[in-house]
Structures are given as C-alpha cells and as structure tokens.
C-alpha cells in the first residue's frame with residue numbers, strides 16, 4: 001500500500017518556517033507532496049535572529065545557494081567568531097573563534113601543548129594560534145583559497161544577516177520549488193476523532209487547509225505542538241535565567257567588524273551584530289534583576305550609532321519542548337524550545353531539526369520508532385548546547401551584581417560538572433558523541449571565562465619543551481603570515497557581495 005504523505009502544512013513564516021519550506025521544497029520536489037505554508041502578517045515574526053554559526057554553510061549547499069547573492073540579498077556580513085567583553089571579569093575580553101587553535105601534533109590536541117607552555121610562563125595567548133582570532137582583531141576577512149596545508153585553505157566562517165530579508169530570500173526559493181504560501185491567522189485546529197491527529201487548520205477567513213503532516217513553526221506559542229497537543233515544556237530558567245530581551249537597530253559605524261560582540265551587563269548581556277546597512281543590538285536580561293525601562297536605557301546608552309527605531313521588547317522562557325514530535329506534528333524553531341541567543345545556536349537547531357526530519361521522514365503510518373528517535377536526538381542536542389551556554393554564566397569572577405552572584409552560585413547539571421572536573425585537573429575536554437561544540441569551542445570559553453586547569457595533560461610531554469616551543473613559534477609565524485594576506489572585511493564585501 002502506498003502510504004506516502006501527499007500534503008504537508010508548515011505553520012509559520014519566520015526563519016524556521018521558510019527554512020523548512022525551502023529545504024523540503026528543494027529535497028522533496030513538487031511531485032512528491034503538496035507543501036503549503038501559512039503565515040500571519042498580523043502576528044509577524046520574532047525577526048531578531050541574525051547571527052549564525054559555520055554549520056549554516058551545509059544548509060546553503062543543500063539549497064544550492066550562490067553565497068554572494070545570499071549575502072547581498074540579506075545585506076549580510078561575515079562572522080569569524082564571537083568577542084566576549086566583561087564576561088570572565090570586568091575589563092577582560094576574549095574571542096571564541098570558529099576554526100581550530102593551532103594543529104594537533106603526535107595525536108595530542110594542540111591546546112594540551114599550549115597549556116603546558118602557558119603553565120611554564122609562556123606569555124602568548126591561545127588566540128595567537130587562531131587565524132580567525134587574528135583576522136577578527138584586525139577586521140580582516142576572506143574565504144578559503146586553494147593553498148595546500150596552509151590555514152588559508154580552510155577558513156571556517158558564518159554570517160550575520162537581516163532576518164526579515166533572509167525570510168524573504170528563502171520564500172523566493174521555496175515558492176520557486178512549488179511551496180504555496182497562504183496568508184491568514186489560524187483560529188481553529190481540527191483533529192481526527194479516532195486518534196487525535198491534526199487534519200486541518202482553519203483561517204480567520206474560514207478557509208480550511210487540510211494536511212497529513214504538520215510542521216509547527218509558529219514560534220514561542222507552539223500553536224499545534226503545545227496549544228493543541230500539550231507536549232509540555234521543560235523550563236531551564238534555573239540555569240539560564242535571562243527571560244527577556246530588548247532590541248534596537250542603530251546606524252552602522254566603521255570598521256565593519258567580522259564578528260558578533262557580546263558584552264556582559266549587570267543583569268545579562270548585550271549583543272552587537274554588524275550588517276551592511278545597520279547594526280543589530282539587544283540586551284538579553286533577567287526580569288528578576290532589572291526592569292524593562294532600565295534595560296532599554298542601558299541598551300540605548302551603549303550603541304555605536306544613532307538608533308534607527310524604537311526599542312522592541314521580547315519575552316521568553318528558556319527550555320525545550322518535552323517532545324518536539326507528537327502524533328503528526330513536528331515542531332521546528334522556537335516552537336521546539338529556546339536556549340537563548342548567546343552562541344547563536346537557534347538557527348542551527350532549526351537546520352538540524354530539518355535534517356533529522358528528512359532522515360526520519362514519516363509515511364502516513366507515522367512509525368513510533370522514528371518519532372521517538374527524533375525526540376531523543378533533539379533533546380540530547382539541546383541539552384548539550386544548554387550546558388555550553390551555562391558555562392558562560394557560571395564560570396566567572398564577576399560578583400558585582402545580584403545577577404552574577406546568582407549565576408556563580410547555581411547548581412549546574414551533572415553533565416557540565418563532569419566537564420569541569422575533567423578540565424580542572426589536566427585541561428582535558430571530551431566531545432560527547434557528535435555534540436555541536438567541539439573542543440576548540442569548549443577550550444576557548446573555559447579558558448576565556450577563567451577556568452584554570454591545575455596541571456596539563458601528561459601526554460603533552462611527548463615533545464620536549466624546546467621542540468614544543470619551536471613548533472608553537474612556527475605556528476604563530478604561519479598564522480601571522482596568513483592573516484596578513486587577508487583583505488579588510490569591508491573591502492571583501494565591496495568586491496564580492498555588496499548590497
């Protein structure tokens with residue numbers, strides 16, 4: 001019997017909805033199933049998710065995007081990592097780069113050698129061994145070139161883009177692949193009496209849109225997954241206490257920085273995302289520790305250029321949907337949960353949700369085994385990202401406000417405690433399975449936030465101290481030479497992808 005799904009309904013036209021529509025349109029094609037996307041102009045989109053991580057390149061390749069066109073159309077810029085200001089302690093800054101520190105040698109991770117020298121008094125910061133960190137410090141950027149074993153052959157980067165333009169850009173792609181858009185507010189959800197599966201959504205106009213598979217991209221409200229199917233929500237506020245944000249764009253200033261900046265504030269942190277036509281800014285804060293008015297005043301007092309709009313407030317609860325897939329509804333995007341934007345992971349989690357859905361794409365029988373695996377993988381992935389974000393708040397010398405003292409004193413998840421224990425003894429980091437953040441990321445943030453291993457990994461003694469010093473000196477020299485060859489970020493954009 002042919003059990004193939006023939007009608008897919010995507011509820012929501014934010015970043016999640018249009019990414020899902022573009023991907024399904026491209027992969028399944030117009031003959032496999034009819035794909036309809038419903039969005040409401042009246043409700044609108046969150047629209048502040050504008051920084052990404054390098055994995056988005058995989059999504060772009062799936063869609064066969066011309067990267068220059070993509071950056072031009074979204075008035076985007078390039079991102080080599082995140083600069084953290086005032087996080088470990090006031091007045092201190094560090095960089096979390098995309099791409100590795102140095103090179104592993106004799107099967108031993110680079111950071112073990114670096115730690116050995118640093119503990120012996122060597123003054124060179126670990127960022128001297130990262131091409132991205134060096135380039136970012138001088139506002140340089142270029143894409144990889146064919147240069148043999150040189151670091152220039154493999155420059156990891158991501159993008160900043162205008163979220164509204166990104167949704168519009170993807171809409172064009174999805175519609176070209178046959179996705180049909182319906183505008184209107186869903187006021188009723190219809191379910192099959194026999195098994196509670198959703199069989200249609202009804203718009204304010206009375207139009208009924210039938211479907212067999214529903215993808216809930218309706219944002220925080222979780223119109224289908226929560227309001228209708230009551231999947232439940234695991235609240236992570238005890239670890240990730242920020243629950244609000246206020247956002248405001250401002251005029252661009254020079255130089256055009258190739259990184260996101262995150263500045264710790266009294267009750268949270270402020271983002272700065274440079275685009276070609278404006279800078280996106282926002283203060284993510286804990287409403288237990290600061291009022292909306294104070295947060296907005298802090299944000300407006302800390303802009304690089306004149307504000308271009310009134311401050312916009314957003315509310316959220318950090319956590320995850322207990323089940324992202326229930327019956328014939330799969331939640332993707334904010335409807336599946338929200339960790340908070342500190343490491344720009346939400347858009348990646350959308351992409352990862354789409355990839356898992358395609359891997360476990362159901363037929364009309366909706367096999368429970370696929371659904372369960374999807375839910376287990378989604379939960380694990382989000383928990384791993386959650387631990388990485390908690391690290392930033394929890395490991396800090398800051399105790400100057402009630403917010404920072406609360407973060408320092410919280411009881412973190414056991415999975416994170418284990419990472420701390422391993423690192424604090426010999427600086428070892430183990431990447432769990434295929435967790436999103438690799439040892440470079442964990443190392444950059446652990447060291448950056450001020451976590452200090454007592455000793456170094458004993459296998460770093462494989463090379464003599466002199467040989468280690470010689471090789472590290474050579475790596476620094478190569479990184480410097482490579483960084484010197486990179487053009488300015490603004491120049492690169494002007495020549496390749498200016499809006």
Ligand SMILES: Cc1cc2nc3c(=O)[nH]c(=O)nc-3n(C[C@H](O)[C@H](O)[C@H](O)COP(=O)(O)OP(=O)(O)OC[C@H]3O[C@@H](n4cnc5c(N)ncnc54)[C@H](O)[C@@H]3O)c2cc1C
Pocket residue numbers: 011012013014015016017038039040041043044045046047048049050051052184185186187217218219220221223245282284314316332333334335341344345346347348350
């Ligand atoms: C403060 C903040 C900063 C962020 N920064 C980043 C970042 O830098 N990087 C990153 O990766 N992510 C970031 N994110 C997350 C990112 O914004 C979201 O993951 C992304 O925008 C996806 O949102 P969405 O599409 O799930 O929801 P939304 O944008 O809320 O879209 C929901 C859609 O559902 C539709 N809808 C809802 N109800 C109905 C209804 N009844 N009828 C019809 N349509 C309906 C709406 O019209 C809309 O089209 C940030 C989030 C916040 C809150």
